[in-house]
Amino acid sequence: MALSSLFIILPVPKVPYSNYSRRLLTARASSDAPAASASFDLRRYWTSLIADVESELDAAMPMQPPESIHSAMRYAVLPSAGKEGAAKRAPPVLCVAACELLGAPRAAALPAAAALEMLHAASLVHDDLPCFDAAPTRRGRPSTHAAYGTDMAVLAGDALFPLAYTHVISHTPCPDPVPHAVLLRVLAELARAVGSTGMAAGQFLDLAGATALGEAEVMQVLTKKFGEMAECSAACGAMLGGAGPDEEAALRRYGRTIGVLYELVDDIRSASGNGKMRSNASVLRSLGMDRALGIVEELKAQAKTEADRFSDKYGDRVLPLYSFVDYAVERGFELQDAAATL
Amino acid sequence: MAMSFHFHPLAASRVHFSPLPFAAAAGAPSPSSSVAIAAHHQHGRRRFSAIVATAAAASAATTEFDFKAYMGERAVAVNRALDAAVPAGEPPAALHDAMRYALLAGGKRVRPALCLAACAVVGGPEPWAMPAAAAVEMVHTMSLVHDDLPCMDDDDLRRGKPTCHVVYGEPIAVLAGDALLSLSFHHMASVGSYPPDVDPEKHPARVVRAIGELARCIGSEGLVAGQLKKCSTCPLQVVDLEMTGTSETVPLERLEYIHLHKTAALLEASVVIGAIIGGGTDEQIERLRKYARSIGLLFQVVDDILDVTKSSEELGKTAGKDLASDKTTYPKLLGLEKSREFAEELLSDAVEQLACFDKEKAAPLLHLANYIAHRQN
Secondary structure (H helix, E strand, C coil): CCCHHHHCCCCCCCCCCCCCCCHHHHCCCCCCCCHHHHHCCHHHHHHHHHHHHHHHHHHHCCCCCCHHHHHHHHHHHCCCCECCECCCCHHHHHHHHHHHHCCCCHHHHHHHHHHHHHHHHHHHHHHCCCCCCCCCEECCEECHHHHHCHHHHHHHHHHHHHHHHHHHHHHCCCCCCCCHHHHHHHHHHHHHHCCCCCHHHHHHHHHCCHHHCCHHHHHHHHHHHHHHHHHHHHHHHHHHCCCCHHHHHHHHHHHHHHHHHHHHHHHHHHHCCCCCCCCCCHHHHHHCHHHHHHHHHHHHHHHHHHHHCCHHHHHHHHHHHHHHHHHHHHCCCCCHHHHHCC | CHHHHCCCHHHHCCCCCCCCCCCCCCCCCCCCCHHHHHHHCHHHHHHHHHHHHHHHHHHCCCCCCCHHHHHHHHHHHHHHHHHHHCCCCCCCHHHHHHHHHHHCCCCCCHHHHHHHHHHHHCCCCHHHHHHHHHHHHHHHHHHHHHHCCCCCCCCCEECCEECHHHHHCHHHHHHHHHHHHHHHHHHHHCHHHCCCCCCCCCHHHHHHHHHHHHHHHHCCCCHHHHHHHHCCCCCCCCCCCCCCCCHHHCCHHHHHHHHHHHHHHHHHHHHHHHHHHCCCCHHHHHHHHHHHHHHHHHHHHHHHHHHHHCCHHHHCCCCCHHHHCCCCCHHHHHCHHHHHHHHHHHHHHHHHHCCCCCHHHHHHHHHHHHHHHHCCC
16 A cells, blocks of 8 residues: 555646635635644744754764865855855655654654665766756755766766665664654655655656646656655655555645645746745646646645644644645745844 | 685785786777887786786696686586676666666676675585676676776776767666666566575575665765765875876875775675675675775785786787876885885785685685786786
8 A cells, every 4th residue: 555655646636716816825824724833933933943853964974084075075065154044955854744643753754864865965966967957056056967067067966866775774874763664655656756756757857848748747747856855755754654555645645735836836936936936836837726726725625634634543643744834835934034044 | 714715815816817808808908109008018918928827827727626617617507697787678678788888798797706706715505696696797797988088087998998988879878877886786686586595584685785784885985985986076185196196195085095995895895795695704704805806906006016017908808007196005115126026915804714615616706806916917
């Protein structure tokens, strides 16, 4: 059952969309949030997690010979905030939140959380290369190849992939509380998410101009490029936290949905001029604003339904997951200040 | 140690194995300036061939182990495993095509053979190590695909065929390399890759340890560190050679650093993870690690020797390239004769590590070492 969920393709919402409007993106505190949400401060939770993830990453990538490559790897992964601020570290936060939901210690998920950032950064470094997006900057500072040269950027990406696996293996508390067999599943999950049927597939489809083709293709690119990574984050957290098959499947669906949601909202915000400019605003050209907003609502409801499955059993521990959904849509606060002081 | 083998390294190592039937055909190497360079090295080439010819005659009777058949069978099995491992039916088709193009292009499959042989020498069933053997070949292929990119070596031909980026374009070549790297780890970590008879108690911990070894050997302290010499922005500190232009002054340690990382790291991983999955003891694993390091360096020393002593046609790739690119090589640093002596030394070091293993089970590793020492291309 866990396996079949790997191949779930997000259902394309069929709801009428004419009554949706831009207002939905700016509305505060949705009415369907649990009553206890006032007691949970997502910003504080997220900020404390970023601190943990940053120190995990810092320790995982010491400066050592050969310094050139290690310096380029640190540059790609560690923030030292550019003018658009530090990384939000959404994938690791999702991973830790899923693990903590199940009552497992944060320490069980932190190495995998750091690995997610390394894998993500490796993909971005290659995605920015001159032969790809040719992005001269990322997060407001020169992209890795602009700072270190194209050849070094290729190698830095190549070295970050294995470092992610090394880090998970050497730092996850194993065999207690995480058994070897579970650690293997986590490793396979990480490798699958960035592989030829996951994120690399999304990069390929994006490269081939699939987002210009139509709604199904747009959703496919968003799902592969962003949904897979978020699904992987939630799934790793679930496995490390000792989830049963049903719980893991629900967290996978939750992760995949929220990954697409987060990205789609980013595109809507940039197209409406409220967010930073992104290269793939073509998503909006293909979908149209009304349709995009309709999909946002559908995804939001879907993610909350998945999170709801846990509220009886885990009570308030489901709140981080629940409030991510609202955050993904509303972006009610900025994390930059908090992260920049770390 | 070597004595228990009744094995004199200098004599026994002079075994000549004819080129393997499944090795890539010589193809059509670009003629370029290699003819002139090859002619310039006529002298050395003739002498080297003479030594090898004598050795071949002397050794023919000393071994019953059919190395050629062994390698042929392993290559077939590895190719089958690789073919099955790439999700060819799934989209995106072009990405999977590019991965298969690079991965299934032939080649001697030396690394997978080492992995399987290391599993067997510690008493493990070879099928247990097949996922690991496939994984090291995927990693090797990925490093070649990225190595050939215009921003790196900028090679148009590999094993006589157009390189991956020439056929599929640069971005897909970058992605295909990344995807092969991910696939190698996914393939090794997935329970479904292994036969059902693995020890359910010990297997997961062994695979975790093996994946850790693979990742370490190919990362920034391994394979990737060895590639750094090609980087334009790499400062002249540890590894950069090509930028200096005054190659005589590059000390031997630096050359060794590069080769230990660029080539030996993945050979080390191949052998060590095979031994781990086969259930080897820590002592056995460390002996095999030393064996792998020696043959890794040996591989490169022989490569350097072949580059100056063989023609492009014999090599299946452009000969004399090292000389043309002003690269520092062992023959340049030590002279051809001393390089050959060094190769013999490395071979006997490697062979010595095999002494404590069952002689019959160690035969493939022994012959692989000899093959690496005396290959002709």
